Amino acid sequence: MERRTFLELLAAGVITAATGAAAGIFLPKLIEEKSEFGFGKMGAALPPIAEDVNVYPSAIPIIFEPPRVTQVPVPFGTISSIPHHPGMFALTVDDGISSHVVREYTRFAQETGMRLTFFVTGQYPSWSENIPELRPLVESGQIQMANHTWTHPSLLKVSNGQVSSELGQTHDFLLKNYGVDATPYFRPPFGNHDERIDSVAASLGYTTAVMWHGSLSDAGQITPDQLREFAGKWIGEKRIVIGHANFPAVTECFGYIKDLILERKLQPVTLNDLYLKR
Structure with a gap:
């Protein structure tokens, strides 16, 4: 696939993470060494986020939401x-x-x-x-x-x-x-x-x-x-x-x-x- 076509498809969200990895684009891997909370081994450094790659924090399951409280x-x-x-x-x-x-x-x-x-x-x-x-x-x-x-x-x-x-x-x-x-x-x-x-x-x-x-x-x-x-x-x-x-x-x-x-x-x-x- 030509680079220009690949980038256009990537921007449109068509290229998957697996395809991106095969093309040499880094995406964080959170499968190995999961913690009990499902995000990564406790104490391990978080994987770096490469420039121009959109990795959403919303992928992390938040268990405790901010409170609704009358102060x-x-x-x-x-x-x-x-x-x-x-x-x-x-x-x-x-x-x-x-x-x-x-x-x-x-x-x-x-x-x-x-x-x-x-x-x-x-x-x-x-x-x-x-x-x-x-x-x-x-x-x-x-x-x-x-x-x-x-x-x-x-x-x-x-x-x-x-x-x-x-x-x-x-x-x-x-x-x-x-x-x-x-x-x-x-x-x-x-x-x-x-x-x-x-x-x-x-x-x-x-x-x-x-x-x-x-x-x-x-x-x-x-x-x-x-x-x-x-x-x-x-x-x-x-x-x-x-x-x-x-x-x-x-x-x-x-x-x-x-x-x-x-x-x-x-x-x-x-x-x-x-x-x-x-």
């Missing part, structure tokens, strides 16, 4: 659940010690539509190393970035100036690298806070301390079986659940978490999905 004003003070939003569930992910785990959480979101709120400890390289993959999801609103201090100290043990610095450094990092103002949500490390901490945080715009109803208990190393047990116990309606991007056990549990959310007919949400800033 309410952000609560002041401390929250550990989302009582005004029946059927909804917020998975929040702390720290980010492991760049690999942050990347796999991001891939989980890409493949399923899962909505996540990351509480970022800004000193960890994972948040810089995964910007290219994370930022589009942050910009779309599927992933939210919130403040978990810069070095993860117990704020009860540091001065007011240090509290301000810890929150301020991560605030500036997120604004510069992700284009987001992370206020008003912060999570004090270890959940340790009091009126003094809350007052300093509020002076910076962080008026809502976010605790949790239940935990995947994976701040340290646990087994995938243990993590699945905690997920089964705590993932539920109107709950804020805390996990961590620190150790790899959770990357073996994404399929279980996905199925659990579907089985319990829950809608994953970010905090920004639910609340309007005052």
